[in-house]
Amino acid sequence: MPELPEVEAVRRELAPVLEGAHVSRVVLRRGNLRRPFPIEFERRIGGATVRRLTRRAKYLLAELSSNDTLIMHLGMSGSFRVEPADHTPEPHDHVIFELSSGRTVVFNDPRRFGVMDLVPSAGAAEWPALADLGPEPLSAEFDAATLARVCARSKRALKVALLDQHVVAGLGNIYASEALHLARLSPRLRAAAIATRNGAPKPAARRLAAAIKTVLERAIARQADYNDASRFRVYDRAGQRCRRRGCAGKIKRIVQAGRSTFYCPVCQRT
């Protein structure tokens, strides 16, 4: 379940287990995920201590005492479990990090769209996918002005633009729809429609930038005391009633750039 809030939840769960922990052994149960594992992956991590576990967009970054950084992405179906040392592997358990604490961190990924790579920490920010990322949506760096600027000359639909990690880093298919609903903006609007000609933000851009932050913050907070999976505003609710107060619309599903978009045609008219 990996968009920014889910990755952040994973980080918060793993940080206490990994930070300061000594990795006694790494076991690969296959040679690749979306791409092959880097050369000497197990040997280069084995023996190191994890200094910090951080997140950038949907990536997890484990800084190691060896001055390498382990870059991880969960793809569509990746997940981590913390297990006792003697656990029996389950199907699709691909990477096992054995810690000298006696615990084991297991990476499981049925579809194998995940990624792991190991790079010198000094150059981690230049790792191709990381270097191209747009602003972190919960940082002060991301606001209506930055959003308006990157949308300025784009002819694609607003929803499609929100999925572009160069526009804003960490939104995925669920929270793009959710943010647009909160901001009362149609997913089919051209992206450029929220910016004025000189690139200054319109009220729509302000609403959208604020909605993105709100939606992500709420999702992160919900994960913290994780219980019932989701009460989405629109995602996966085709045919059901719009949850906005006073709106009698029915949620609609459309396909944009090959991906499902959910929205309310009544309150997300522009």
Add this chain to the structure above:
DNA sequence: ATTGAGACCTGTCGGC
């Protein structure tokens, strides 16, 4: 330069 389509994988679910 942008943009959309297809590819990469496996699992699940609904319809016939």
Add this chain to the structure above:
DNA sequence: TGCCGACAGGTCTCAA
């Protein structure tokens, strides 16, 4: 029950 297509939270590459 079984088979088959559609679809799933994400990138990446290729060709208009």
